[in-house]
Amino acid sequence: MTVIVxxxxxxxxxxxxxxCLLALTISRAGLPQNLQLVQPIQxxxxxxxxxxxxxIYLNTNVTARQQLVVFLPGTGxxxxxxxxxxxxxxxxGFHAIGLTYENPLTMNSLCGNSTNPDCYAEAxxxxxxxxTNAEISIANADSIxxxxxxxxxxxAANTINQNWSQYLGAQSNLNWPKIVISGHSQGAGHAGLIAxxxxxxxxxxxxxxxxxxxxxxxxxxxANWIFSADVTPDEFYFGFVHVQDPxxxxxxxxxxxxxxxxxxxGGPVLVESNRAPYLGSHMLTTDLPPQNGNYHGATVAxxxxxxxxxxxxxxxxxxxxxxxxxxxxxxxxxxxxxNPGQVQIVFDTYTNxxxxxxxxxxxxxxxxxxxxxxxxxxxxxNVSFNRSVATQFYRVSVQY
Numbered sequence: 001m002t003v004i005v006x007x008x009x010x011x012x013x014x015x016x017x018x019x020c021l022l023a024l025t026i027s028r029a030g031l032p033q034n035l036q037l038v039q040p041i042q043x044x045x046x047x048x049x050x051x052x053x054x055x056i057y058l059n060t061n062v063t064a065r066q067q068l069v070v071f072l073p074g075t076g077x078x079x080x081x082x083x084x085x086x087x088x089x090x091x092x093g094f095h096a097i098g099l100t101y102e103n104p105l106t107m108n109s110l111c112g113n114s115t116n117p118d119c120y121a122e123a124x125x126x127x128x129x130x131x132t133n134a135e136i137s138i139a140n141a142d143s144i145x146x147x148x149x150x151x152x153x154x155x156a157a158n159t160i161n162q163n164w165s166q167y168l169g170a171q172s173n174l175n176w177p178k179i180v181i182s183g184h185s186q187g188a189g190h191a192g193l194i195a196x197x198x199x200x201x202x203x204x205x206x207x208x209x210x211x212x213x214x215x216x217x218x219x220x221x222x223a224n225w226i227f228s229a230d231v232t233p234d235e236f237y238f239g240f241v242h243v244q245d246p247x248x249x250x251x252x253x254x255x256x257x258x259x260x261x262x263x264x265x266g267g268p269v270l271v272e273s274n275r276a277p278y279l280g281s282h283m284l285t286t287d288l289p290p291q292n293g294n295y296h297g298a299t300v301a302x303x304x305x306x307x308x309x310x311x312x313x314x315x316x317x318x319x320x321x322x323x324x325x326x327x328x329x330x331x332x333x334x335x336x337x338x339n340p341g342q343v344q345i346v347f348d349t350y351t352n353x354x355x356x357x358x359x360x361x362x363x364x365x366x367x368x369x370x371x372x373x374x375x376x377x378x379x380x381x382n383v384s385f386n387r388s389v390a391t392q393f394y395r396v397s398v399q400y
Contacts, residue, residue, distance in 0.1 A: 033059045033090050040100055043150035046141035054151055055079040055098035057090035058162060065093040067201055068167045069180045069324060070148060072099055072187030075106045084302050084314045092325060102142045103186055110135040113216040120210040121225035124193045149174060176200050180324055184300045193225060195232040202236045204323045206300040207248050209256040226259040234261035238323040240284040242298045257283045276322045284319060333396060341387040345394055349376030354399040357383040361390050
């Protein structure tokens with residue numbers, strides 16, 4: 001995708017124009033990938049149940065983002081049910097894992113009518129980190145964090161030149177700032193809570209809400225933890241739901257997203273009526289019919305997600321891409337006249353994005369690429385131009 005950032009004019013004085021956004025979808029469906037299947041017990045002999053294969057995808061033919069996408073299946077689901085979204089992550093340059101974990105019971109069945117205001121948080125934290133409470137008991141070995149740590153350690157030890165160890169901290173804990181945590185249904189709720197307690201790169205949530213009706217009293221409201229303070233900034237949460245989902249009601253998901261703080265980025269956007277970046281919204285919805293009538297799985301499950309005209313590509317692939325990587329932060333441009341006859345543009349860059357300076361003398365004409373393509377590395381960059389007698393417009397495009 002490409003985003004165009006603020007345009008400037010230089011002709012005696014400088015004037016700032018409105019930001020202009022463009023989106024370009026690049027098909028990556030045919031790119032080759034490496035797939036590894038690893039059983040949890042191979043990584044830790046203390047894991048004795050819920051032993052379906054982890055799915056690990058890596059595409060070494062694209063630029064590595066040096067970030068990891070972890071996908072958590074919904075209740076009763078396993079990674080083989082969600083291969084397309086994990087493959088999409090790999091084709092974007094992520095290390096990508098579909099993780100098997102202990103998920104036989106829905107959180108809403110455990111806590112929906114509880115009198116305990118912290119029921120959802122306690123039950124989810126037991127699944128995430130291990131523990132026992134009134135609702136559930138999960139051994140530490142079977143927790144999401146242990147399974148993920150042990151899998152990454154296994155991959156680091158058994159693969160060559162794939163740099164899996166970057167996702168571990170100094171004491172064999174997870175390097176959360178390099179991890180995009182995502183999931184469907186129950187897994188989406190875990191992704192939301194993980195982002196509340198750990199500083200993740202992004203939280204990508206498909207079709208989930210923890211809807212609490214205290215002691216069964218309707219209409220209910222989002223669970224307490226969703227209102228809690230964030231360790232991960234609000235701007236890195238994204239949600240996607242089908243408006244006809246019979247399990248995650250539209251009337252309940254909107255207040256849930258507002259409780260997360262997503263409303264500050266705009267209201268719900270129907271993805272089939274828009275293109276990336278979806279008006280900048282973090283509340284994404286769809287009303288397309290699923291493949292198999294499963295509205296709850298339609299947003300991300302392989303068997304339910306509708307396909308594009310080619311009968312192969314998931315129709316929501318562009319939505320998944322947007323939720324995982326975009327839009328990029330738009331750098332502020334500093335424009336300075338220099339002598340003799342030079343103009344310099346200075347801007348900050350972000351790792352894994354590429355930048356291209358462009359000029360034109362007429363906004364109704366084509367823009368010309370000026371200077372080299374610059375790979376962002378987190379430092380400030382500058383580009384110099386020959387100063388024109390005519391009015392000159394400047395901008396920088398960001399490719400991500």
